[in-house]
Amino acid sequence: MDYANCKITDTICLPNSDFPRIVIIGGGFAGLALVEKLKHKKIQLVLFDKNNFHQFQPLFYQVATSALEPDSIVFPFRKQISGYKNVLFRLAEVEEIQTFSNTIITNKGKVHYDYLVLATGTTNNFFGMDKVENHSLGMKDIRDSLNIRHMMLQNLEQAAITCDDKERDALTNFIIVGGGPAGVEMAGALAEFCKYILPKDYPEYPSSIMNIYLIEAIDKLLSTMSNKASSKTLKYLKDLNVKVLLNESVSDFDGSKVTTKNGKTILAKNLIWTAGVKGQFPKGINEKHIVRGNRIKTDGNLKVEGYDNIFAIGDIAALISEATPKGHPQVAQAAIQQGKYLGNSILNIINNKPLKPFKYKDKGSLATVGKRKAVADIGKFKFAGYFAWLLWSIVHLMSISGFRNRLMVGFNWAISYFTYEKSNRLIIRNFKPKTNTKKITSKVNNQK
Ligand SMILES: Cc1cc2nc3c(=O)[nH]c(=O)nc-3n(C[C@H](O)[C@H](O)[C@H](O)COP(=O)(O)OP(=O)(O)OC[C@H]3O[C@@H](n4cnc5c(N)ncnc54)[C@H](O)[C@@H]3O)c2cc1C
Incomplete structure (x- = not known):
């Protein structure tokens, strides 16, 4: 790949390629499943994530309770894509999508895309409290x-x-x-x-x-x-x-x-x-396509409604249909299946082949x-x-x-x-609450 010829419009350097460029935002379960499906294909795949690692969220509680060390459930993207010649990783937080110019704006610069995939997952929802x-x-x-x-x-x-x-x-x-x-x-x-x-x-x-x-x-x-x-x-x-x-x-x-x-x-x-939880994604998607839980409404092929070249997969996607009036469950299996499905669909789109709608198989x-x-x-x-x-x-x-x-x-x-032993329970860094808490006094009633 020719790094000397970064596109003039891009301020994040990516090699020029004759293949279509697919930008994926988010390397969670959905984003990584898509990468795996499109590796070694005639596509330039660029994965953006604000972290340089994939996180295995189902075992977060084991790290929290000292049963596992954090590095055993996170995995570096660069290791994951090592040997995938058509896949590039860029560590950056995507802040905005400019759909009119097919460009994403990140905290490190901007890059154009031919196809964009949103796989940004969710964040905590405190319901306004x-x-x-x-x-x-x-x-x-x-x-x-x-x-x-x-x-x-x-x-x-x-x-x-x-x-x-x-x-x-x-x-x-x-x-x-x-x-x-x-x-x-x-x-x-x-x-x-x-x-x-x-x-x-x-x-x-x-x-x-x-x-x-x-x-x-x-x-x-x-x-x-x-x-x-x-x-x-x-x-x-x-x-x-x-x-x-x-x-x-x-x-x-x-x-x-x-x-x-x-x-x-x-x-x-x-x-x-x-x-x-509620969906998290960069600004730029028309509000009328955002539904309950801050998810992005897609059609049956996971294409974001109102756009020809933008897709959403995983927790962020809401494929609303008669069978799924609230969208698919926000679980790892749905994210993985959507990532794999979209990989096949993108290949079909590029090769002018017809698309089949996404079907979720509940594995339990x-x-x-x-x-x-x-x-x-x-x-x-x-x-x-x-x-x-x-x-x-x-x-x-x-x-x-x-x-x-x-x-x-x-x-x-x-x-x-x-x-029943767990890992060493070390206080390596000092945890400071986000806001200082009041000192408890005997005036407070303890009603356990
Ligand atoms: C504590 C916990 C336990 C869970 N347990 C289970 C379980 O047991 N079984 C199960 O099936 N599911 C479980 N889930 C749900 C499961 O983890 C999610 O459904 C799954 O992670 C969704 O995958 P995703 O790819 O859509 O998003 P995520 O896995 O959340 O990935 C999103 C990625 O996008 C990146 N990102 C976000 N915004 C930006 C941005 N602006 N710019 C760049 N990068 C960005 C993030 O860094 C992240 O890497 C659990 C979730 C949690 C939180």
Whole structure:
């Protein structure tokens, strides 16, 4: 490829090519599946991401609870595309799309495209509750997981220092908001930390010092799964002493005290938000194509409505049809299948071949609730327990990018399976809350 001839209009240097240029924004599950489909084809593929690594979000909770180290679940794009001669990676955040000139504007410069693919995923949705957002931690980025880990370890250390009982309660109470898979898995992992790690690392505390609350707005956990999965999960969590509050939602959090819609108050300095996501994408897409959840409306071929050469895939895409009135589920399988599908479609478009509409194949859902327990809905088979957990472990292990990463995760899991030991619980960087929290005083009522 000829790097001496960067297009004059581009301020990010890319080699000239006789092939059509496809720019992909976002190297998540969807973007990477597309890259894999179009590697070695007669196409110039340019992947932009604001990070230089792909993140395996389903295991964020394990990093947050010190079960895994972060580098075992993130994987560098340059390693992923090594040997793919037609694929280029550029580390930049895309800020704007100028659809009239087929150009993207990034924080590092601009580049033109022949086809553009939006695969930018989602970010936390706090539903306008700014105060809750300012004081809590979401789990949408590997840095969030590390923040949760550091917050947790620092607060447990501070609890050993403080002489104030109420302050200690707030430091050792953990609130997880959202009873979907991320919230349930986080609650289970924290409960196991409390059961197996706390007595070893902090012998001065009784395990009862750490309280884990899981708050869910509707009357069941894992609402997208079967009733069996939902009720089993509730039982597993209760067995692990998680306090599950159903039909309850958070209305306020000042960094030290959580208030719920039903008027309950809980002293807590640790609030982990998994209750909702919304699409994130650069500006420039006409607002009339943006639907519920800040997703981008596409046609049956994942083409963004109103544009001839812009596509959306993964969590950001909403393919609204009679069969999918709310779009496809925002899960890894849907993102991967859309990435693969679009790869084939783009080849067909370039070769003037007809397109078939996208069809999602639901391969089932899995969620784990602590070690050796999980729930599974695979077609008409609904099961729970050890076999479901084994299946969960195999599926997740095989889905992680990179042989070395799979090896590291497998090794850590094997050790933890036999010993309940997790990785070293080091406070390497100082976690500072986004906003200073009030010091707890005895005037606050503790209603646990
Ligand atoms: C905690 C958690 C647990 C989950 N557990 C499961 C699970 O168990 N099973 C399951 O199926 N799904 C799970 N999911 C959902 C799953 O991770 C998502 O459905 C999937 O990641 C969506 O893939 P995507 O490619 O659309 O977006 P993402 O994977 O989110 O990737 C988006 C990419 O775009 C990049 N990006 C965003 N904006 C820009 C920009 N402006 N410029 C440049 N780059 C940008 C980001 O850096 C990122 O790399 C979980 C999600 C979370 C958060």
